[in-house]
Amino acid sequence: MELAKPRIDVGLFTINLEAMLDFWQNEVGIPFDHMLPLGNGLQQHRHDLLGSVLKINHARNELPALAPSGYRELLIAREGLSRPRSLTDPDGNRVTLVPPGLYGITRIGLRLGVRDVNAHRRFYAIALGLPDVPEQGGDSFYCGDSVILLEKARDAVPDLPFEGPGWRYITIQIRDVDREHAAILARGGTEGRPPQTLGKVARISFIRDPDGNWIEMSQRASLVGALPEQAD
Numbered sequence: 001m002e003l004a005k006p007r008i009d010v011g012l013f014t015i016n017l018e019a020m021l022d023f024w025q026n027e028v029g030i031p032f033d034h035m036l037p038l039g040n041g042l043q044q045h046r047h048d049l050l051g052s053v054l055k056i057n058h059a060r061n062e063l064p065a066l067a068p069s070g071y072r073e074l075l076i077a078r079e080g081l082s083r084p085r086s087l088t089d090p091d092g093n094r095v096t097l098v099p100p101g102l103y104g105i106t107r108i109g110l111r112l113g114v115r116d117v118n119a120h121r122r123f124y125a126i127a128l129g130l131p132d133v134p135e136q137g138g139d140s141f142y143c144g145d146s147v148i149l150l151e152k153a154r155d156a157v158p159d160l161p162f163e164g165p166g167w168r169y170i171t172i173q174i175r176d177v178d179r180e181h182a183a184i185l186a187r188g189g190t191e192g193r194p195p196q197t198l199g200k201v202a203r204i205s206f207i208r209d210p211d212g213n214w215i216e217m218s219q220r221a222s223l224v225g226a227l228p229e230q231a232d
Helices: 017-027 117-127 177-186
Strands: 003-014 032-039 042-049 052-059 071-077 085-088 094-098 108-114 140-143 146-152 166-174 190-198 202-208 214-220
Touching: 003 042, 003 108, 003 140, 003 146, 003 214, 017 042, 017 052, 071 146, 071 166, 108 117, 117 146, 177 190, 177 202, 177 214
Parallel strands: 003 052, 071 094, 108 146, 166 214
Antiparallel strands: 003 166, 032 042, 042 052, 071 108, 085 094, 140 146, 190 202, 202 214
């Protein structure tokens, strides 16, 4: 993939906004950037996560009671640490501060619990074309300078809907959504949603991994310039 930004963004959903903002801004120390209204009772509170974006999507209405997605834990490199420091946010989402370099992480990593590690290795290496982290034995992949770590999870639930409590998706910023979306499907990826244009802000699509976890592909105008005219 031709990345427009050399790292992933991470999105979660919550109905517990005030406690979540207090935890992420004050306990973890992630600075707030701005709020983006999404419609349908959703507001996205965007935070600067070492160059990535932490997207705290606040739902005005109750979220469906769903099992956790495969995205199990956010890992954040933090200078001055000699060993990992594990935390849990008010909704029970796991976050661990790690010494820079652990697992190959220099900024952020995301731990992914999957039913079939080999199927996900093929997906990340072939469908997405990401390089592996050499010292991790083929179970971790770089997306820019972000790290995705695979682990076997017997409780992984496949094909969950997009909106639900907790970690639900990652975003990869690329230069041409239509080209990359088609190429990923041709290499064996599964479509979540076809490309669509969001005004003058971005053109996005969704891919799903072998367990159905959601991956947003985003061609954001602020990163790549004006969007091409599209007939959706």
